[in-house]
Amino acid sequence: MATIAAFAVMGLLAAGALAALGAPVNWPFIATAVAAALGGPASLTGSLATGRVTASVHGTVGVLPLGLAVPAAVVFCVVLAGSARTPVRAVAVRAAGAAVTTTAVLVAVLAAGDGTLRIALPAGKTLLAVRPDAGATVLGAVFAFVLLAGFCALLALVPHGRIVAGIALLGTIVPTVIALVAALVAAGHRPAVAGVALLFGVNAVLVAVLSGFGAAPPALTGPMTTRLHDSAGGQAWLLGDSAGPVAVRLGALAAFILLGAAVLAMVPPGAGGDRWRRAGRRAAVAGATLAAVLAGMSAAGGGSLELGLAVLFFNAPVLGLHVAPAVGWALLAGALSGGLAGLVGSLVADARARGLSRSPVEPTLPAWDEASERG
Structure with a gap:
């Protein structure tokens, strides 16, 4: 299945x-x-x-x-x-x-x-x-x-299996949802851009996030480059815009941190050490997991597209797209985002546990006995 x-x-x-x-x-x-x-x-x-x-x-x-x-x-x-x-x-x-x-x-x-x-x-x-x-x-x-x-x-x-599963799921779902939203927004007036977003939107979100940390953007070459950027209009980030939209970059990072913290806040804090040691362990686990997920996607998403024309003995390139894997920047982005999410989520989980333990318990009143009252 x-x-x-x-x-x-x-x-x-x-x-x-x-x-x-x-x-x-x-x-x-x-x-x-x-x-x-x-x-x-x-x-x-x-x-x-x-x-x-x-x-x-x-x-x-x-x-x-x-x-x-x-x-x-x-x-x-x-x-x-x-x-x-x-x-x-x-x-x-x-x-x-x-x-x-x-x-x-x-x-x-x-x-x-x-x-x-x-x-x-x-x-x-x-x-x-x-x-x-x-x-x-x-x-x-x-x-x-x-x-x-x-x-x-x-x-x-592995220990902390629930945390690893939750952060790994989050690291894949966030860019996928952003890409699907971009495809839905573009479907009405630019169907071709919507089709590109369905196929390579996750690649573009990853490029936008990693470019904010210093990763090199994809390189577009050939005479069709200008035409592609003009046809894409405001969605040029799908074709390798050098900076990527700030909204996509910040939205993805905020989703990694906030949603990751929310997921970890629902996991019981457990025992062992004080709250800062527990927070440090969860930050390390979440950071390592998200770093591995982003690095894996960056490595898999690298590659090239080549298109050319040949007439007799002449061969001319028409379009080229080269996407270099940015594994190092992906590790850095995942470690920072996941680590911050793990730290905040662990502290919130500890606060929730302390609040539940300190909640007042209403005293249980004995049942009223009519015979004892008469006596």
């Missing part, structure tokens, strides 16, 4: 993004998007007819769409583990069944064939064939399965 739920989420989001982008919503294109979310780059081949001259189109899309991968990973872990208290043996049994299902779904994805897309351009018409890399897709799927299944099994073994 975990594998089916995860692939269903990826398929539905991919179908929505393709529809918004005006691309064919068929199985080959959906399978290509799903394969890209598993880490399989797609190759683009085709031709551009411009009257007397025919040029060949070539390119690769190697940027993993976190907008598909992150929600699918969350759904997989939630269905597989259920909670941090699920025994390791139960998780292992479910993972064995999920491995069989994953193999079957991968066969269906890789057997989908090439997606074919016709695009009408001012200079002529082009026919593109999109094909995912089968080997990279399989390796990415195996790595993701082992990583997620191992994480679910470790939740029952």
Whole structure:
């Protein structure tokens, strides 16, 4: 069930993004998007007819769409583990069944064939064939399965498993919700931007957050760069704006800190040491967890997109997008945000526990006895 739920989420989001982008919503294109979310780059081949001259189109899309991968990973872990208290043996049994299902779904994805897309351009018409890399897709799927299944099994073994699960869930949900909100806002007047937000909105939120700490933004090259920024309008941050909107950056950081503190405030403080030592431990656990989650997403979201034209012996690049992983800045951002959330949440949990222990208890009055009253 975990594998089916995860692939269903990826398929539905991919179908929505393709529809918004005006691309064919068929199985080959959906399978290509799903394969890209598993880490399989797609190759683009085709031709551009411009009257007397025919040029060949070539390119690769190697940027993993976190907008598909992150929600699918969350759904997989939630269905597989259920909670941090699920025994390791139960998780292992479910993972064995999920491995069989994953193999079957991968066969269906890789057997989908090439997606074919016709695009009408001012200079002529082009026919593109999109094909995912089968080997990279399989390796990415195996790595993701082992990583997620191992994480679910470790939740029952590591101390502070509930805190680790809550912060990890928060670190993935916050950028996903921001990306979905951006897609909904843009859907009415800029459907293409909404489609990009569904696929790469999580990537853009992560870039906006890390750029505030000093990470280098994605690099856009080629003659189509200006046209893409003009067509995106106010949503240029989706295409690698150098600074990213302040609202997205501050909103994501505030959500990490405030929601993380709220989650940890609901976890009983436990025993051992004074409240500041407990707060320090929870800050360390929350900071390390959020740092690992953000660093993992940053590493997975790195890649490049290349598009070029070739006429006879001449080869000209048209568009290039290079996203460098910012693992170090992600570790710093996660450690600071998660650590502050853990510190505040632990102190609030201690205050709540002390308030409950000091709450007055109303005395219980003895029942009125009519016979004793008469006596």
